[in-house]
Amino acid sequence: MFQRLLILTLAALFSTGWAHAQTKAQPRAVSARGALDAEELNNIGVFKRVSPSVVHITTLAVQRDFFSLRTSEQPSGTGTGFVWDDAGHIVTNFHVIQGGDRATVTLNDQSSYPAKLVGAFPDRDLAVLRIEAPRDKLPAIAVGASRDLQVGQKVYxxxxxxxxxxxxxxxxxxxxxxxxxxxxxxTIRGAIQTDAAINPGNSGGPLLDSAGRLIGVNTAIYSPSGGSAGIGFAIPVDEVNRIVPRLIRDGRFIRPALGVTAGPLNLAQALGVPKGVLLVNVADGSPAAAAGLKPFARDRSGRIVQGDVITGLDGQPVADLDDMLSLLETRQIGEKVTLTVWRAGQTRKVVATLGSSD
Known part of the structure; x- marks a missing residue:
C-alpha cells in the first residue's frame, strides 16, 4: 500500500514538474534596441574595409624520418600578414616565416596560394612574400603615418x-x-606600444588607426604567460614604408655604409673615450678612409695610438654602433652625411659619401 502511494506521489510530482517546464520553456521575446553608437559603427566599418586585406600565413618545414629517411612537410608555424599591393606582395614579420621551408597564404575568402619569399630584413623583423592570385582578390591595405601618432589614439x-x-x-x-x-x-626603435590584445598568431598583422589606415605591424608582446597581457608592440609604419619598397626592388635591404669596424664597448670604457663608435678598422678605399678617419692602433712599442670615435651623424647623437646603423638605414647609398668625430680630446666635423654595405 505504501509503495503504491509513493509511486503515485512521485508520478504526480513528475507530471506537475513536466507541465511546469513545458509552460516555462518558451522562447523569450526579443527586446528592441536603439541604433548602434558611433564607435560601434566605426569598429564595424574598419573591420569590413580592412579584413579583406588581411591574410593567414602557414609555414611548413621538411622533416626526414630517422628510420625510413622519407621526407614529409609538417606545419611549423602560423601568423598574419597583409596585402601590400595588387601585384601579390604580402608583408609580415620575418620571425613568422623564419625556419620554414615553404609558406602558404590564405586570403579572406579562404582561398590559399603558395608564397615565394621576395626579401627580408631580420634586423627590423620584416619580410615580403609574393603570391600569384587574381588582382581582384588583392585589395591593398591603406597606408597611414606613424610620425604624428599620439598616446591615447584608438587602434585596431x-x-x-x-x-x-x-x-x-x-x-x-x-x-x-x-x-x-x-x-x-x-634594437628596433620607435616601436608603438598598444593595449589592443595581441596574441601568438597576430604577429605580422596590421595595427590600424580609427580611419582603418596601417600605422604599424604587430610584432611582439610582453607577457610572462605568452598570452596577451595588455602590452603589445608594433613596428611603426614609417619604417615599414621605407623598408618594404627596397625589399621588393632589391630582394634585401642594403644598408648604406662607411666601411668601418667598431670596437667593443669594454674597449671604449677602458680607454676612457666618449660614447660613440670607436673605430678599430677603416677599410682601404672606403667612404670613411676618403673622409680621413683613422682607427685606434698600436705603435711598434705596443702603445695605443689615438684614433677616431664617431659621436654624431647629421647632428644626431651616436652613443653606440646600433645608433649609427639605425641612422644609416634612413639614408641612401651615395648620400653625403656629416659626421661628428672625436680624436685625442678634439672634436671636428667631416663629410663622407655613403657607400654600400655589400
Missing amino acids: AIGNPFGLDQTLTTGIVSALNREIESVTRR
Missing part, C-alpha cells in the same frame, strides 16, 4: 591569434618610441 588589430582567423581587437596607443629586440638582437 586584425589577425589570426591561435589560428582563429580574422579576429578584431581594439585598444589605444599606450606609448610611443619604445625599444624592442629583433630576432638578430638588434
Whole structure:
C-alpha cells in the first residue's frame, strides 16, 4: 500500500514538474534596441574595409624520418600578414616565416596560394612574400603615418591569434618610441606600444588607426604567460614604408655604409673615450678612409695610438654602433652625411659619401 502511494506521489510530482517546464520553456521575446553608437559603427566599418586585406600565413618545414629517411612537410608555424599591393606582395614579420621551408597564404575568402619569399630584413623583423592570385582578390591595405601618432589614439588589430582567423581587437596607443629586440638582437626603435590584445598568431598583422589606415605591424608582446597581457608592440609604419619598397626592388635591404669596424664597448670604457663608435678598422678605399678617419692602433712599442670615435651623424647623437646603423638605414647609398668625430680630446666635423654595405 505504501509503495503504491509513493509511486503515485512521485508520478504526480513528475507530471506537475513536466507541465511546469513545458509552460516555462518558451522562447523569450526579443527586446528592441536603439541604433548602434558611433564607435560601434566605426569598429564595424574598419573591420569590413580592412579584413579583406588581411591574410593567414602557414609555414611548413621538411622533416626526414630517422628510420625510413622519407621526407614529409609538417606545419611549423602560423601568423598574419597583409596585402601590400595588387601585384601579390604580402608583408609580415620575418620571425613568422623564419625556419620554414615553404609558406602558404590564405586570403579572406579562404582561398590559399603558395608564397615565394621576395626579401627580408631580420634586423627590423620584416619580410615580403609574393603570391600569384587574381588582382581582384588583392585589395591593398591603406597606408597611414606613424610620425604624428599620439598616446591615447584608438587602434585596431586584425589577425589570426591561435589560428582563429580574422579576429578584431581594439585598444589605444599606450606609448610611443619604445625599444624592442629583433630576432638578430638588434634594437628596433620607435616601436608603438598598444593595449589592443595581441596574441601568438597576430604577429605580422596590421595595427590600424580609427580611419582603418596601417600605422604599424604587430610584432611582439610582453607577457610572462605568452598570452596577451595588455602590452603589445608594433613596428611603426614609417619604417615599414621605407623598408618594404627596397625589399621588393632589391630582394634585401642594403644598408648604406662607411666601411668601418667598431670596437667593443669594454674597449671604449677602458680607454676612457666618449660614447660613440670607436673605430678599430677603416677599410682601404672606403667612404670613411676618403673622409680621413683613422682607427685606434698600436705603435711598434705596443702603445695605443689615438684614433677616431664617431659621436654624431647629421647632428644626431651616436652613443653606440646600433645608433649609427639605425641612422644609416634612413639614408641612401651615395648620400653625403656629416659626421661628428672625436680624436685625442678634439672634436671636428667631416663629410663622407655613403657607400654600400655589400
